[in-house]
Amino acid sequence: MKTAITVAIVEDKEPIRQSLAILVDGAEGFSCQATFENAESALDYLPSHCVDVVLMDIDLPGMNGIDCVRQLKALCPQTQFMMCTMYDEDETVFDALKAGANSYILKRSPPHKLLEAITELHEGGAPMSSTIARKIAGSFYISPAAPNELDILTPREREILDRLSKGHSHKEVANELFVSPTTVRKHIFNIYQKLQVHSKIEAVNKYLGRQ
């Protein structure tokens, strides 16, 4: 028989913490090693007792679950973190992923799904509740309908803007493209007109899709 997947639970609400612990410990192949009612105690204990999977609530008293993951991630690199929460706002989801969460499951998921997800996570997957997964996949989508401001730039202008975005000066770009610096300046001027900006930084921000 395979070694059980070791699990820790961070959840402030007593009844939920208890039922999660019972669920995990009661299932074959899983072992709940520890439970915590706040982020601080988890940060205290887990680094010296790393587990395979941590189920992390987000809304905790004191430090929130996302910041807790960010810190634990550095201390327990081999541990997988599953956010287990009721929040499904965009910002929360993406902040959790940025902090290092590998999985994001909504609390309303049925128990057997949770166990499945822990297994999948431990086997190298990144199980997400379906609405979360859709949110994440959708965040990459670039709508062709959205008339990209950059479309009005000519290929040459885009090329120059790209090099500017890498921090190259007018003169450097001119050398790279084998044209005169004045030509580059003219192109840049035209770019400013088209993008309605007045400096390299503003142009680069638009180019790289910020602000």
Add this chain to the structure above:
Amino acid sequence: MKTAITVAIVEDKEPIRQSLAILVDGAEGFSCQATFENAESALDYLPSHCVDVVLMDIDLPGMNGIDCVRQLKALCPQTQFMMCTMYDEDETVFDALKAGANSYILKRSPPHKLLEAITELHEGGAPMSSTIARKIAGSFYISPAAPNELDILTPREREILDRLSKGHSHKEVANELFVSPTTVRKHIFNIYQKLQVHSKIEAVNKYLGRQ
């Protein structure tokens, strides 16, 4: 009984196309409406005969599956697209998501997983093969080790850099912070020294973690 999920398949290799069609059509609750051996014929037929789910291979003769999804997405907004391919390179995956793919399944997945995935996709999820999901989730992760370069900046310097990153000039920043422009320039110069750069763009790139 619920209406069957209507499916179309775009796959150039005859045997794979056939077995996918048989798999889908043979399962209860699924109905394979059409199969195509290239992107062009799919683009020809599907817009006027939209289906619930399209299984799309990537490596096709002529137009590839990603570009095909990009175009179909605009014409069949309610259709869900599942990339079904052997590629798992980063660039391919993210390009597919940018094009509008809602799901990305590797061909090596077992048949029952594929049917499950189609169902999940149709119900609003975004099923991904586990290695793919991990890749996607990981793409958000911001390593806490990276920003240590910025740690050497003082709060004031960070404040100024932040405003520079928004495209403000020296003078503007000076007005915003109620200090002399020369002070701002001094700070900026110190920032350059610390970050080992020589222009605003380079500094802002480091600040925003894009280089």
Add this chain to the structure above:
DNA sequence: TCAACAATACCGCATTTGTATGATTTTAAC
């Protein structure tokens, strides 16, 4: 064929920026 556009190039001017040196005042740490 002609107009529009893209890419190339030049000149010139005012402003911004990068670099250097030096100094004063707050603030924080020991």
Add this chain to the structure above:
DNA sequence: GTTAAAATCATACAAATGCGGTATTGTTGA
């Protein structure tokens, strides 16, 4: 209570940049 670091300001110069013209050439679509 001294010291170190941070924040402030000044002056100065060279280089880079932003803005305004004008002009030539090649391509392209109406």
